[in-house]
Amino acid sequence: MREITKNVYWVGKVDDRKVPFHRLVLEKGTSYNAYLIKDEKTALIDTVDILFGKEFTDKMAEAMDLAALDYIVINHTEPDHSGALGSIARKAVNAKILCTAPAVYELMEMYKIGKERFQVVTNGEEISLGEKTLVFYETPYLHTEETMVTYLKEDEVLFTCDIFSTHVADKEHLLVSELPEDVSIMEDYDTYYQLIMDPHRRYVLPMIDVVKPLSLKIIAPSHGYVLDQNLPSYISVYENHALESKKDLSALILFNTMSGNTKKMARMLENELVKEGIKVEAINTEKADLDEIYTKIQKADGILFGTSTRYADIPGNLEVILKELKDLEVEGKPAAAFGSYGWSGEAVEVVEDYLRAADLRTLRSSDIIKSTGMSDIEFPLRVRFNPENSEKEIKKAAAVFIDVLRY
Ligand code: FEO
Secondary structure (H helix, E strand, C coil), X not given: CEEEECCEEECCEEECCCEEECCEEECCCEEECCEEEECCCEEEECCCCHHHHHHHHHHHHHHCCHHHCCEEECCCCCHHHHCCHHHHHHHCCCCEEEECHHHHHHHHHHHCCCHHHEEECCCCCEEECCCCEEEEEECCCCCCCCCEEEEEXXXXXXXXXXXXXXXXXXXXXXXXXXXXXXXXXXXXHHHHHHHHHXXXXXXXXXXXXXXXXXXXXXXXXXXXXXECCCXXXXXXXXXXXXXXXXXXXXXXXXXXXXXXXXXXXXXXXXHHHHHCCCEEEEEEHHHCCHHHHHHHHHHCCEEEEECCCECCECCCCHHHHHHHHHHCCCCCCEEEEEEEECCCCHHHHHHHHHHHHCCCEECCHHHHHHHHCCCCCCCCEEEECCHHHHHHHHHHHHHHHHHHHHC
16 A cells, blocks of 8 residues: 555556456556545545456455445446456445446446445536545546546546556556656557557547646556656647547448449448548458458548348458457447448348447437438448449438548
8 A cells, every 4th residue: 555645545456467458468567556545434446457356355454444445436347447346345345336327237247246336426526535525527438438537626636547547567666756767658658548548539638628627736547657747748648649630530441342332332432531531441351351450440530331231141251340349449439331232231230230239339310310300311321232323322421420520
């Protein structure tokens, strides 16, 4: 347990293995930073990786009477942060688990904890611990949908979980200010952004809008170093990357084709996007290297998936790619399905099911009608035979996709 500011303690775990994580190996290891705040009420902010869950709970039980813990804040449900929740919630029998609404069911399922243990917090909500106050701000998709950050108002500490993190296992230093003067974490910090945050870059600027108005002395993330100096420079790394990526929007069009009509649709969509200054790559998946496709999917700002229909099914290897989506960090990314068909065109609908299952921000006619009143936009975009007869519909659909890309 290490005090980082008055009555706020680091209680995490440094993991100096080569850590497998989201199709990556973290060569420099990482840490799972959890924090304990002591006041009239006591709050634990996040936990550690599930691999170290029992060890964490045992250590916490040695350090304090867990029955006296009032709150367990879960900023983000991924098991590298919530991993000890199952064991600690069973010992900290009086603690309420504070999290966003979408986190509740995930955590209930993951750790078999009853609903009565949870207390949903909403954007801007405050909870007093006595002299100190916790304030919660939703920061969706940084890293997953349910994510929030927690602000300790009086001490001006922001607990950001994955945001502003660094994947480095440093057993000697915790605070940036403890590092030798000639050592900078910026390269590792930037690499973290590229690997973990960049696929979610469209959510970075809304998060910056939340963070910038806060008065901050410390940013306490859940991986790597605690930032206690030059905070604007760390925040501006995220802001600058996000602003840069807004200037250079990119779209990926993945398609298969039987008669050439879905390919024609792909080209027509590509032309519309290019006219609007969007960088587009259109790829026939039959000829593509799948690992390269997965990387391109992660990098693109939005993706269009085109398929023809053969015997009511998706021909070729597009379905292999669609099955991989849920492991590719694509939640919230704009996407839509399209395709030409001759008889019933079921494959386009099946593609859409995959997109929705992977939590992509999937464009659908019913959502567009509800949100804009525009009832003449078809998504998924299905065209019978030659798409040249449906040019108007394709142009309209492309325009909506571009709007969504631009947010
Ligand atoms: Fe560090 Fe999204 O987990």
